[in-house]
Amino acid sequence: MDEIKGKERPGPLRISAKIRRLTGRAIYRYDMITPGDRIAVGVSGGKDSLLLLHILKFIRTYSPVKYDLQAFSVDMTNGQWNPAPLQTLCDSLQVPLHVIPYAIEHIIDVKREESPCSLCANLRRGILNAAAQKAGCNKLALGHNLDDVVETGLMNLLRNGRFRSFQPKLWHDRAEMWLIRPMIYLSEFQIRNELHRLGVATFQHCCKYGADTERSRTKSLIAELKPRFPDLKQSVLHALEHHAPADHWTATPRLYAGVYESDRPVSDSERQSDL
Numbered sequence: 292m293d294e295i296k297g298k299e300r301p302g303p304l305r306i307s308a309k310i311r312r313l314t315g316r317a318i319y320r321y322d323m324i325t326p327g328d329r330i331a332v333g334v335s336g337g338k339d340s341l342l343l344l345h346i347l348k349f350i351r352t353y354s355p356v357k358y359d360l361q362a363f364s365v366d367m368t369n370g371q372w373n374p375a376p377l378q379t380l381c382d383s384l385q386v387p388l389h390v391i392p393y394a395i396e397h398i399i400d401v402k403r404e405e406s407p408c409s410l411c412a413n414l415r416r417g418i419l420n421a422a423a424q425k426a427g428c429n430k431l432a433l434g435h436n437l438d439d440v441v442e443t444g445l446m447n448l449l450r451n452g453r454f455r456s457f458q459p460k461l462w463h464d465r466a467e468m469w470l471i472r473p474m475i476y477l478s479e480f481q482i483r484n485e486l487h488r489l490g491v492a493t494f495q496h497c498c499k500y501g502a503d504t505e506r507s508r509t510k511s512l513i514a515e516l517k518p519r520f521p522d523l524k525q526s527v528l529h530a531l532e533h534h535a536p537a538d539h540w541t542a543t544p545r546l547y548a549g550v551y552e553s554d555r556p557v558s559d560s561e562r563q564s565d566l
């Protein structure tokens with residue numbers, strides 16, 4: 292159980308103006324939602340995705356753009372996680388819930404994976420895409436927040452030498468599905484505060500790999516830097532959104548052994564940079 296405690300209340304909760312504004316900005320700027328969308332929300336029972344579900348449900352009550360919502364939860368323990376609290380919440384919001392049991396933890400254990408978070412996220416995405424497509428959805432909404440954006444950007448920069456983070460909106464060819472991330476402008480702090488204010492409890496099972504990962508180490512690094520660079524997260528976000536072509540270093544293309552330097556094959560580690 293997460294530390295946020297509270298009680299469930301029926302119906303959509305009234306989301307604060309600031310949270311609505313920041314979510315609305317992301318949705319508008321990246322054209323995330325259009326009339327008639329059938330949106331699958333990936334819900335883990337954790338803080339981000341629970342707030343995302345509440346936000347999308349609430350926005351729907353007043354937005355002229357009408358869309359359908361369904362919740363999808365991958366049970367990574369393959370049946371040992373209790374989905375009852377999530378079911379109760381979804382019933383109160385009148386959002387259909389699909390629980391998909393899958394032995395992701397077992398797969399990670401067996402593979403002795405070096406970067407379990409990356410494998411887990413990829414497996415989960417595939418499972419969610421397939422389930423959402425089967426249920427007739429055309430978009431999958433995930434609860435990545437501003438901290439996730441910044442951590443991913445810095446991890447890629449420091450580990451892979453490329454400054455990039457995940458996209459706010461992305462087309463998945465194989466699943467024929469849009470992936471949208473409406474919470475990219477919300478910090479973890481704002482999300483926790485909003486859940487406290489709303490009195491929403493979280494009920495995510497704990498990941499045994501969560502404590503010591505590349506992401507948790509990057510989080511600590513950002514916390515260390517924060518006193519010296521109070522605007523660090525906004526600066527990283529700004530850099531991602533305003534990368535100017537004029538900032539590129541444009542080398543003169545040269546042939547090496549018949550291959551242009553710019554056409555050289557991309558290595559595996561570079562390819563895995565979308566953590």
Ligand SMILES: Nc1ncnc2c1ncn2[C@@H]1O[C@H](COP(=O)(O)OP(=O)(O)OP(=O)(O)O)[C@@H](O)[C@H]1O
Nearest residue numbers: 333334335337338339340341363364365433434435
């Ligand atoms: N087991 C799951 N089932 C369905 N969707 C999931 C699951 N785990 C994560 N997601 C989706 O992917 C997003 C990013 O996952 P991540 O592992 O980064 O979780 P997180 O930052 O802890 O988010 P949350 O607080 O929602 O668990 C989540 O916000 C959620 O939308």
